[in-house]
Amino acid sequence: MFPRLALALLAIGICTSAARGQVTAPVDPLTVADDDFARHRDPAEWRGLRVTRMEFTEERAAWRLWRIADPARPRGPLWFVPHDDENAAFDAALAGLRKYGGVLIAVDSGIAPESDGRRRNAAVTRGRTIDPNRNFDGAIPLFAESVLGEYRRGARPIVALHTNSPGFDTARSRCNRDDPPGEGRISIRYCDPVMQPVPSPAALWPFDDPDTLAIVAHRHAAARWSGYCGKALEQAGFNLVFERVLTSDGSLSNHALLRGLDYVNFETRDLGLDPAGLAEASGRLTAMIDRALPLCQHR
16 A cells, blocks of 8 residues: 555655656766866765756746755755856855855756857847846746755755956946956946945955955845845855845845845956866865855854
8 A cells, every 4th residue: 555655645746746847867977068167077976975967848948957966965055156157156165065065056058959068058049139137037936846845845055156357337336437448247346326336355365355245135225234244255255245235136146135045155366267267266166165164154
């Protein structure tokens, strides 16, 4: 009786999963044909870890996520690498998982042919390619649940990791407009009504680089220190950008804030694919992780 019941429940689970378009399968990380995994072919790096490929279709896009877990320490951080072109972020997340446990979720743009290692997901049936970090939307819940399901099971805080082009878009900034023009808004020298920088007083490594920083979101009408771990990181001398949020822009920082999830975001400058550049960028991210986790987990 019990074996039959177990089989029936398993069948129900499989059907439910298939109805939602989800496919999961365990994989051997030493054989995965992916640029991130190819940099990590040493079996020692994967000892004690379990890797799962998750694929699903939602709305107009197909997705592939890698779930890398430490079963012995499931309540470590939930590591998230949303952009497949941010290689040092993946390396730092994998190192963090080995050190602190938890679960790592990484987006793989290679689900679209000839698109491995790209920032945006091109596996769409219509319209523009999709930025994975602008895909946290209540109208398309499966993506967010696939990334954040481990949080409900105790993996926390969420630690998002990014690498970016150097500098910032000086035309959009309200300060330091005489700097050499760059891209985006990720710099301690950039400011506008949303992004409010607080530079490190000492500016010692890793914060000697203005593009190496932590981002902490807070509600529009609340004090900036109300965001998760913001006060502790400022007191610890981080390069810190407070992000004022009124309505969600689809990013995980906004999504997490508006749902009361513990979340912190570490960013550094992309230094290329050569081993020295990868090591420098991932080292800066790792330095922020090592300093922040004791402060944030016991705040």
